[in-house]
Amino acid sequence: MKVIIAVEPTKPDIYSYSVAELEEIVVSRFNQPKFRGKQIFQWLYKGISAFQEMSNLPQEFRDRLEREFRFGHLSLIKKHISQDQTEKYLVACADHHRIEIVKMEYHHGISACLSTQVGCKMHCAFCASGKDGFFRNLTAAEMIEQILFIQAQTKKRVASVVLMGSGEPLDNFEEVSKFFQLVHDEDGLNLGYRHITLSTCGIVPKIADLAQLNIPITLAISLHAPTDEIRSILVPINRKYPIKQLLQACHDYVAVTKRRITFEYSLIQNINDSPKMAEKLAYLLQNLLCHVNLIPVNSTLADFSATKTSNVQEFQKILQSHGVNATIRRTLGDDINAACGQLKCSFNDRQVN
Numbered sequence: 001m002k003v004i005i006a007v008e009p010t011k012p013d014i015y016s017y018s019v020a021e022l023e024e025i026v027v028s029r030f031n032q033p034k035f036r037g038k039q040i041f042q043w044l045y046k047g048i049s050a051f052q053e054m055s056n057l058p059q060e061f062r063d064r065l066e067r068e069f070r071f072g073h074l075s076l077i078k079k080h081i082s083q084d085q086t087e088k089y090l091v092a093c094a095d096h097h098r099i100e101i102v103k104m105e106y107h108h109g110i111s112a113c114l115s116t117q118v119g120c121k122m123h124c125a126f127c128a129s130g131k132d133g134f135f136r137n138l139t140a141a142e143m144i145e146q147i148l149f150i151q152a153q154t155k156k157r158v159a160s161v162v163l164m165g166s167g168e169p170l171d172n173f174e175e176v177s178k179f180f181q182l183v184h185d186e187d188g189l190n191l192g193y194r195h196i197t198l199s200t201c202g203i204v205p206k207i208a209d210l211a212q213l214n215i216p217i218t219l220a221i222s223l224h225a226p227t228d229e230i231r232s233i234l235v236p237i238n239r240k241y242p243i244k245q246l247l248q249a250c251h252d253y254v255a256v257t258k259r260r261i262t263f264e265y266s267l268i269q270n271i272n273d274s275p276k277m278a279e280k281l282a283y284l285l286q287n288l289l290c291h292v293n294l295i296p297v298n299s300t301l302a303d304f305s306a307t308k309t310s311n312v313q314e315f316q317k318i319l320q321s322h323g324v325n326a327t328i329r330r331t332l333g334d335d336i337n338a339a340c341g342q343l344k345c346s347f348n349d350r351q352v353n
């Protein structure tokens with residue numbers, strides 16, 4: 001005998017829609033005037049947590065929305081606070097998958113480091129995010145909800161966003177593009193594109209797709225080595241898209257967008273931090289509108305040591321002497337494992353604060 005188990009279909013998350021989509025839905029599905037679409041959208045970004053709080057909508061309409069949509073939200077499992085005021089949140093999505101989000105304080109305001117996937121497929125040698133494997137892409141709505149979550153926690157406006165949490169944003173291009181559209185809407189978070197940075201390990205065809213969006217976000221490339229031999233060990237996707245192809249994509253990106261690219265270079269003792277490597281890197285990046293961000297590698301499960309400060313400074317000087325703009329990134333949150341590459345989905349971490 002066949003046993004049929006009725007599974008209640010998950011209701012769509014109301015945060016996944018743009019104003020235009022909500023307008024279409026209210027008219028065609030609920031027979032409401034078009035302006036209700038914008039009213040709903042505006043409410044979603046006002047820090048409310050239920051349809052019933054949308055006080056300018058008719059009661060019956062609020063009830064219908066409640067029946068048909070999920071008011072997406074992330075629930076806090078655990079919060080870590082660093083000595084430097086960086087905060088890391090382990091949160092659960094509606095399907096109980098867990099992700100980490102980081103809030104950083106800068107003089108220009110709060111910056112949110114968002115995750116774009118649960119886990120990661122890229123297996124970069126020094127990064128913790130993919131160590132438990134890949135589970136699923138996050139939706140645009142879940143990326144928006146990470147920002148709203150930080151705003152609710154801090155009671156402050158998020159002034160900038162970096163897609164540098166767990167996951168590879170260009171491996172989830174569709175939802176990330178949708179996120180850009182939602183986050184930028186003036187009736188919602190109204191975040192300027194110049195306050196958004198997307199970091200990628202270098203999925204070459206998607207860099208071309210991103211250029212086609214032609215929005216003035218900052219593109220950051222996780223380069224980490226100037227030779228294919230070393231880069232393929234540190235960032236395995238390099239075997240598919242080697243440095244020559246990656247840099248060509250970067251040149252094309254700059255030609256289309258006129259935006260300066262950031263190259264992230266995590267310095268690992270005795271692996272990629274010699275003066276000779278700095279020379280090679282400077283040679284690779286000549287004639288490209290770019291900037292290098294040097295990051296002493298943060299400790300993860302992997303057995304890599306960070307380059308000594310004096311050597312980091314020497315590396316920087318060599319780049320600068322060849323006309324390559326280079327800064328040393330201030331590490332935030334490393335005492336709570338919230339620094340670059342230390343985020344994961346912490347599935348084994350069941351402790352609740």
Ligand code: SAH
Nearest residue numbers: 127164168199200201222264297298340341
């Ligand atoms: N998948 C994207 C974004 C996530 S990682 C990417 O690869 O760019 C954000 C940045 O942190 C990347 O430059 C990544 O290479 C770097 N990173 C990862 N692990 C690190 C570590 N242990 N120390 C320093 N930087 C690290």
